[in-house]
Amino acid sequence: MTSDLAVCLVSGGLDSGVAAALAGREYRLALLHCNYGQRTEGRELQAFHDLADYFAVPEKLRLVVDLDHFRRIGGSSLTDRARGIPAGEPGPGEVPSTYVPFRNANLLALAVSWGEVIGAKRVFIGAMEEDSSGYPDCREDFFRVFNLAIELGTGPGCEIRVETPLIHLAKAEVVRRGLEIGAPLHLTWSCYVSPGPEPCGLCASCRLRARGFQEAGVSDPAGGGSVSE
Amino acid sequence: MTSDLAVCLVSGGLDSGVAAALAGREYRLALLHCNYGQRTEGRELQAFHDLADYFAVPEKLRLVVDLDHFRRIGGSSLTDRARGIPAGEPGPGEVPSTYVPFRNANLLALAVSWGEVIGAKRVFIGAMEEDSSGYPDCREDFFRVFNLAIELGTGPGCEIRVETPLIHLAKAEVVRRGLEIGAPLHLTWSCYVSPGPEPCGLCASCRLRARGFQEAGVSDPAGGGSVSE
Numbered sequence: 270m271t272s273d274l275a276v277c278l279v280s281g282g283l284d285s286g287v288a289a290a291l292a293g294r295e296y297r298l299a300l301l302h303c304n305y306g307q308r309t310e311g312r313e314l315q316a317f318h319d320l321a322d323y324f325a326v327p328e329k330l331r332l333v334v335d336l337d338h339f340r341r342i343g344g345s346s347l348t349d350r351a352r353g354i355p356a357g358e359p360g361p362g363e364v365p366s367t368y369v370p371f372r373n374a375n376l377l378a379l380a381v382s383w384g385e386v387i388g389a390k391r392v393f394i395g396a397m398e399e400d401s402s403g404y405p406d407c408r409e410d411f412f413r414v415f416n417l418a419i420e421l422g423t424g425p426g427c428e429i430r431v432e433t434p435l436i437h438l439a440k441a442e443v444v445r446r447g448l449e450i451g452a453p454l455h456l457t458w459s460c461y462v463s464p465g466p467e468p469c470g471l472c473a474s475c476r477l478r479a480r481g482f483q484e485a486g487v488s489d490p491a492g493g494g495s496v497s498e
Numbered sequence: 499m500t501s502d503l504a505v506c507l508v509s510g511g512l513d514s515g516v517a518a519a520l521a522g523r524e525y526r527l528a529l530l531h532c533n534y535g536q537r538t539e540g541r542e543l544q545a546f547h548d549l550a551d552y553f554a555v556p557e558k559l560r561l562v563v564d565l566d567h568f569r570r571i572g573g574s575s576l577t578d579r580a581r582g583i584p585a586g587e588p589g590p591g592e593v594p595s596t597y598v599p600f601r602n603a604n605l606l607a608l609a610v611s612w613g614e615v616i617g618a619k620r621v622f623i624g625a626m627e628e629d630s631s632g633y634p635d636c637r638e639d640f641f642r643v644f645n646l647a648i649e650l651g652t653g654p655g656c657e658i659r660v661e662t663p664l665i666h667l668a669k670a671e672v673v674r675r676g677l678e679i680g681a682p683l684h685l686t687w688s689c690y691v692s693p694g695p696e697p698c699g700l701c702a703s704c705r706l707r708a709r710g711f712q713e714a715g716v717s718d719p720a721g722g723g724s725v726s727e
């Protein structure tokens with residue numbers, strides 16, 4: 270544990286909850302949450318604050334940012350109310366309709382801007398390449414190159430680099446890793462569709478989560494059901 | 499002239515005005531403007547719409563986005579009202595206090611998100627490496643690497659790459675190039691300080707602009723004065 274700061278992108282989901290817990294073992298946490306017009310904005314924000322409270326992150330190290338222009342930009346079933354969120358998961362090689370174009374670049378750029386000002390050393394993001402293979406901005410190569418852009422595009426004193434501790438894990442491994450380190454999985458929210466209090470249990474994100482817990486052999490402390498095909 | 503779209507980042511300044519004019523010779527224009535809490539926000543937005551009107555860009559291909567979290571993030575004299583904007587220019591090798599941390603990465607990421615949705619082929623930005631050598635996110639290398647991040651982080655159908663047509667020009671050359679192609683220099687606004695109608699004439703941006711026109715041997719059609727040392 271150093272006194273160095275890490276900015277963690279925390280959507281409020283399972284992955285970002287575990288990523289933040291991992292970051293918190295080595296760094297002081299600064300948590301960043303973005304509303305970007307997604308349907309479950311309010312419920313995700315609640316999960317963010319629940320996690321921030323759990324990690325005892327002071328107010329000045331929480332940043333909540335509205336990127337509601339993503340709704341205006343559209344191009345994703347997550348933000349575009351005229352498109353339905355598909356039940357089930359996309360086929361192999363397919364970019365899911367829930368892909369928000371180049372979203373992670375926007376989130377990382379923002380995290381780096383904040384991190385540069387507060388003198389952070391790291392930016393953590395809970396992206397997973399395998400379980401979200403259809404999202405191009407979740408690939409390890411993307412993050413590797415983004416780190417070069419940070420090195421070139423920030424001031425001389427800035428040493429930020431992006432860490433992706435979950436990048437090679439499958440969902441069940443994230444669950445196991447989270448349990449191992451005592452991450453507050455019960456406070457996380459993954460559903461793409463329901464505004465709360467219960468997840469829909471049908472969307473791709475609910476299914477992926479449910480299968481993760483099932484494969485890990487534990488029940489979901491946030492109350493998600495099992496996978497129904 | 500193709501029917502392909504290019505997203506141009508248009509602050510409303512001299513450089514973005516010339517960059518957009520250059521882009522408009524080859525592409526249909528989609529113009530993006532960001533308010534990020536800078537002092538001259540209102541005047542810059544006016545310049546943006548003046549330029550968009552001049553280029554006859556339809557409303558649906560104009561996007562104005564509020565990134566006012568940059569004011570909350572701070573770290574720059576451009577957005578932090580508690581800090582003064584220095585008169586004159588920074589010393590060699592110095593990062594100017596007007597540097598907004600990693601701003602260009604945020605602007606480019608947003609431009610790419612929009613561009614991916616509307617099917618654009620290019621993103622134009624009027625960055626200049628030499629006349630803004632203190633801004634790390636104005637280096638050609640930064641843009642080169644950002645292009646790799648775009649290639650890796652966007653969907654399979656997306657061919658966007660960033661173009662920086664002014665990257666190796668000095669300010670006087672931008673003025674000359676702008677005059678050569680008939681860019682509407684009279685509609686642009688460069689001042690960092692004044693809310694209008696007249697530029698302050700003293701800030702680094704005013705001085706750089708005035709010197710550019712002086713060296714190009716023409717008077718500034720937007721009415722900027724000459725450089726007083």
